[in-house]
Amino acid sequence: MLRDRRVAGLLLGDLLANVGTGMLLVAMPVQTLSLHGAVPKAIAIGLVEAAPFVLSTVLALAIGLGRVRVPPRTLLAADCVLRSLTFTALGVLAVTGALTLPVLIAGLLFGATFRLAGSSSRRLLATSAAGESGRFSVNGLLGLNTTFALYIAGPVLGGVVVATAGASLALFLDAAGALLLLAATLACVPQPARTPDRPAGSGWRILRRRPVAARLLVVEFFFNFLYMPIEVALPLYVSGTLHAGASGLGLLWGALGVGAFAGAALVNQLRTLPQKPLLVAIIGLWALCPIGLALVGDLTAALVVFALGGLVYAPFTPVAYSFLQSGLAPGEQQQVVTLWTTGSTVAAPLGLALGGPLIELTGSTGGLVLSGALTLLLLPIAARAVLGRTPEGDLQCA
Incomplete structure (x- = not known):
């Protein structure tokens, strides 16, 4: 796949943009804690983490339900431009001391x-350039990109940047990453051919033709929903239980990334395994990770636990998307993939909104245990939903 210049260029841009985003995993909580004022720490972190999902969910649902039609190339370019302008402005405000919590949100x-x-759109452009035969491999490479950049290079660099230069520099670096992805998109993705307007089908209507895929989307929603309190708890867990600072938080996210990188590297070897049982097994194994974190009070042990969590979780997204896309016609890809992405990701602001009060009430370790325990309770539901009787239309993807 990397011999194709279009695919390689887009993947490189995606990698560099994700490094900037990964730096924010460390920088954003630190920036928030310096601004929270009278707002409780966990609530402030939850609000800042949830803010990016609100309007983006509205737009993505409109696309997924077929009410808005915009070419993926245009959407990705617009995201890069707006992101670079926003984070540059936030960085300037942070450097000058004018940034407040409401302005950040x-x-x-x-x-x-x-x-x-x-x-x-990143996924659609990359997989369409690779073609049907290369879809599984490209989904795996996108997962590899995400895990390496978002959870290894990004957090480690973010920890170093925050500790040496302050969180504001990470805002500027994320803006630079968005510009690099914009350049890769414009250079590697050709302008779409103009086609006559025709009614866009609803992503949900298309998805309903594959009941297992629709039920898996519901399962993934709750899987992500129950994960999100961990993102609120982690900065407080690192500073409180582990007695470490920004560098410790960066190392912890980096450990998750190292494990996830190894897991993502194995995705292509998993293509011969039954995909649905594999997805259910990942949910059960991941549930043990936050519980394990709550049981250790040492940074080294926590790094090992989080690395193992990354190892088992990494194949979930590429396998799930390959399962989803394999039964779709080219004209159905954008609506369904966008709807799927939105449905799975909308769990984030809801989980973060719950995570703030939950962590404030139970403490960081209590919140970690609760997240893992509830995910374990999701396991039999997931098994019934995904491993139940398979309609004929889903046999090809089982």
């Missing part, structure tokens, strides 16, 4: 309008 709210649509 508002900037993330409006600056991420194209976030979900842009994310699904």
Whole structure:
């Protein structure tokens, strides 16, 4: 796949943009804690983490339901431009001391309008360039990109940047990453051919023809929903239980990324395994990760636990998307993939909104245990939904 210049260029841009985003995993909580004022820490972190999903969910749902038609190339370019402008402005405000918590939340709210649509567009552009035969491999490479950049290089660099230069520099670097992805998109993705307007089908109507895929979307929603309190708990867990600072948080996210990188590298070897049982097994194994974190009080042990969590979780997204896309016609890809991305990702702001009060009530370790325990309770539901009787239309993807 990497011999194709279009695919390789787009994947490189995706990698560099994700490094900038990964730096924010460390920088954003640190920036938030310096601004929270009278707002409880966990609530402030939850609000900042949830803000980017609100307007982006509205737009992505409109695309997924067939009410808005915009070419994926245009959506991705718009996301890059708006993201670079927003984070540059936030960085300037942070450097000058004018950044406040409400301004940060508002900037993330409006600056991420194209976030979900842009994310699904990256996948659509890369997999369409690779063709049907290369779809599984490209989904695996996208997963490899995400895990390496978002959870290894990004957090480690973010920890170093925050510790040496402050969180504001990470905002500028994320803006630069968005510009690099914009350049890759414009250079590697040709302008779409003009076609006569015709009614766009609803992504949900198309998805309903494959009941297992529709039920899997519901399962993934709750899987992501129950994960999100971990993102609120982690900065407090690192500073409280582990007695470490920004570098410790960066190392912890980096450990998740190292494990996820190994897991993502194995995705192509998993293509011969039954996909549905594999997805259910990943849910059960991941549930043990936050529980394990809550049981250790040492940074080294926590790094090992989070690395193992990344190892088992990494194949989930590429396998799930390959399962989904394999039964879709080219004209159905954008609506369904965007709807799927939105449905799975909309769990994030809801989980974060719950995570703030939950962590404030139970503490960081209590929240980690609760997240893992509830995910374990999801396991039999997931098994029934995904491994139940398979309609004829889903046999090809079982």
